[in-house]
Amino acid sequence: MAQEDVKLLGVIGSPFICRVQIALKLKGVEYQFVPQDLQNKSEELLKFNPIHKKVPVLVHNERAINESLVIVEYIDEVWKGKSILPTDPYQRALARFWAKFIDDKIYSAAWKSVFTVNKEEREKNIKVLHEIFQFLEDELKDKFFGGEKFGFVDIAAIYIAFWVPILQETAGLQLFTNEKFPKLYKWSQEFMNQPTIKECLPPRDPIFAFFKGRCESLLALAN
């Protein structure tokens, strides 16, 4: 394809940006990363995502695509190379189902399992999170959700592999462990050990500091 102009508007440390970065890396797409200040939104961001005004935004030849999973499907359809979604329609439907499940369930449940002051409430939230993890544990039949190679669901689930362990460490909790979810835990290690994934992961320390800050403000408010 001639004259490719690919820009990714994003912030470092976001799992949603990371999904798009993995998809671009997997397809070998050259792109320009355009960092955004979400406290002071750029004209470019407001122009390319006037509805949600958030990142990631992929701008391909001056046309914008929003929503991380929509972007990942777009990348899969536009660029040749390793495929991200399966080719069989039924397997594609399952992949879309699980990616949506992760989007609808994980973020809020993981956040509430850590950032809830009331102990009883937090225990309830942890129970919900564990039920969600259990569904994923049961679904994982091969090395990856995508089979022998990682794919759409694995990419969608990067938050569980990389962000959840940092989140739990911040609060000194044991939400996601090898003992409780052996298959899912093993998956997380294998997945993060893939060269493509390693190259796309953001630095750990600023994320830890961000979560820690949140945790401390919450405790300060509660006391």
Add this chain to the structure above:
Amino acid sequence: MAQEDVKLLGVIGSPFICRVQIALKLKGVEYQFVPQDLQNKSEELLKFNPIHKKVPVLVHNERAINESLVIVEYIDEVWKGKSILPTDPYQRALARFWAKFIDDKIYSAAWKSVFTVNKEEREKNIKVLHEIFQFLEDELKDKFFGGEKFGFVDIAAIYIAFWVPILQETAGLQLFTNEKFPKLYKWSQEFMNQPTIKECLPPRDPIFAFFKGRCESLLALAN
């Protein structure tokens, strides 16, 4: 395709079931509708949707697909005939973006605009709903969201065309009118006038009665 066995587990009156029925009708797929009692969930439902235990579930040759938009994409990929999503990857991404926008925003906003007792709160909720409608009004450039023929976004938006007017009538509100949103209103009339859509719409009266019941219980609770 030989030996097709297609079942749709659903309830009459749900916009999510209606989406799937439109897609099946559009492709000319013969199927068996298997009504479900959600107060007393069947073994079949629990077997085919063990995660969410809700409808719609499409069962195609004993393999289940869940989540209405995932099902509609599956139907589009499996059966030939009129296509539901556009073929161009960028247009496909836009269609997925808007369908997700509708799913994430409309239901909760429409519900809260009607079923909020506190008048000031309700006004705020109506303002939010109107902002959402305005985005759709601005997006509508042709006869349908899909262009000259209706497609994925139109099907996703059936709730706005058929359910929202019933909802507002229940409460004697004017949320979605020709005066406020002329393009979107015209779209809703054109869309519901399509023979395929007409055949898939559920009877109006039970839905009105259901919403009215909700409205009255809420007022009773508030007094």
